[in-house]
Amino acid sequence: MMCPTTTADGDFTGRTVSFANSNQKGMVVAHRHPIVFVLLENTPTADNENEQDVEGSKCSISHKLVSIDPSAIPPGSIVDYLGNSLAVLNDGSVSRSLPKAATSAAAGVDLESGMGIGGITADGISLTVSTLDEDDDSSSTTTTRPIFMPIPKISEIGLIDSPLVSGITAIDALTPIGKGQNMLVIGNADNDDATTVGRTTNKRAWMVNFLRNVIENNRNDDSKMRCFYGLTSGDGKVRSNLLDQLKEAGIQEDIVTVLSTRNHGEEGEGGTASSATISTEKAMTSAEAVAVAATTCSIAEHHALTTGGDSIVFIDDLNLHKSLWDVTTQYLVQVYGEDAVVTADLQGSGSSEMRGYFSGLIQRSARFNLKKGGGSVTLILLSTLPGDEEADGNSGEEEPTFDPSDFENMPEKIKARISMLVKAKVALTPTNLKKIQIPLPSTSDAENAKRLALQHVEDLISMSDGQIWLDDALAKAGRSPPLDPSRSITRVGVGADTVSCRADAPALRSVVGSLRFEFQQAMDVMDTATASAIVGNQKQVQRRDAFLLAMHQESNERRKLSHECIALLAASRGHLDAVLAKGGLAGTDQGKEAIDGLIEFVESNASGVVTEIESTLDLSDDGKSQLEDAIASYFSKGN
Secondary structure (H helix, E strand, C coil): CEECCCHHHCCCCCEEEEECCCCCEEEEEEEECCEEEEEECCCCCCCCCCCCCCCCCCEEEEEEECEECHHHCCCCCEECCCCCECCECCCCCECCCCCEECCCHHHCCECCCCCCCCCECCCCCEEEECCCCCCCCCCCCCCCEECCCCCCCHHHECCCCCEECCCCHHHHHHCCEECCCEEEEEEECCCCCCCCHHHCCCHHHHHHHHHHHHHHHHCCCCCCCEEEEEECCCCHHHHHHHHHHHHHCCCHHHEEEEECCCCCCCCCCCCCCCHHHHHHHHHHHHHHHHHHHHHHHHHHHHHHHHHCCEEEEEEECCHHHHHHHHHHHHHHHHHHCHHHCCHHHHCCCCCHHHHHHHHHHHCCCEEECHHHCCCEEEEEEEEEECCCHHHCCCCCCCCCCCCHHHHCCCCHHHHHHHHHHHHCCCCCCHHHHHHCCCCCCCCCHHHHHHHHHHHHHHHHHHHCCEEEEECHHHHHCCCCCCECCCCCEECCCCCCCCCCCCCCCHHHHHHHCCHHHHHHHHHHHHHHCCHHHHHHCHHHHHHHHHHHHHHCCCCCCCCCHHHHHHHHHHHHCCCCHHHHHCCCCCCCHHHHHHHHHHHHHHHHHCHHHHHHHHHHCCCCHHHHHHHHHHHHHHHHCCC
């Protein structure tokens, strides 16, 4: 559903919409002047029938923001975006009446400036807008909180100075996450067929392991940490897969799970769907996905602000946010022509308006200052790359590279600039061309879709505090987790503020030192060197293999911070070289036995240091010496 605004009216996202001659209500999920897009609530009836059609109805946008009561949603709850409890069936479907979104031109409400409040718009819908009082703070109570909240103000936040230990060694060592940070997790789509899941990046399983480690490692203390998972997919198979994984990990009762109530294929199934039906289905699913993500954040923010605790939020995933943006762009073009949107939106890239749309979610992460209670909201945002089954054997190029001949139909000035780039040996990639505002050549639909998706990921990266890139090629090669260190980074604690602003645990910092640099250097040797050169750099290759062994984990394997310190310290001091020489590489049974045995031995023989690490997240010089002695003792016994 769409409703109009003027510039003076401000952003209507999150406001309540009602309709004349109907008890139907809705919520604005996107506002792109002069139209707002509304997700309609469908009030369940006894037989789930009699959905009210509001097409052509007069509507009004209230100043009131749609809110939920987070205090009524305890850990273990499974709810929809309005906070209503859900019953999830065995096939992943939900047994309740579903929200719907009206997206046809006839249902659009266009508030052109000058139409007047309550005026009749071009498509015959009357809009009444109640002015939102600037002094009205809808979040002033502790019992309710609007679903769509503004991002935290600078005056409300402090520095990110506490680590969030994921229990996944590769993440904690190479791309650490601080409490209050946002982090993208990028990778190909999960395969929800359990028989093939081991050959993919398996993002969701890694995130469930992340959740389990955080929960289990904080279960026995007085931590006010809470975890929240927002699943935006309307696919029942995906929904069922997630709930099964949470149950298997034993943490479903510790998490608030917010789900989309869409049931995959409920429209257009059993026949050839019209393009209008497909578009409506896409809009409905995408609109609710945006609401699911916003609700998950609101519940988490409530916990952080009312208890001073730490909230960990997983949004799985962001792709449907982009789908809704594309739907709104198509609608604006359909009604007003291409002049209604900027060129960047037509090309699928990140206009300033689109960046604002995504920032409304991404920047809801925060480490609140003491005046706001000192709590935090950490956002882990999954983003799925387009599939490319034909390129399975390819090492996974980030984006295509164009040939100069692709620009033959371009103006002479463009061709001259392309020639200059070729002479300078600059790759003709979408990212490079975008930076210097050279239009991209036309490609096949499939190539264009992939290019736009990769370009969108780059836009998300530029808005985030860091990214973890899980690579399918590494997964197929047996790397676990398949984290690509060359494309994964945290931007918290980088630069002038590194003394007071850090994401990594002090204990790991004292152990790994320049691990990222050394590890990447060794990886570069393997990627670019000839066989003879590799022999000449055998020491670097050996260090790489030692670190890979120390960081190797299965997606269901739990590790404590002390375990990570022990394994990485052993690698950095060369103690794993003998294990490697005997064939104990990462991913082998022999390698796993060596690491498991080492951790068990050190825990028993340096228990005081282990306790110190777990309680303080730090490691003293004396503690490090005791760990080194225990590690050396273990390997001196011939292990």
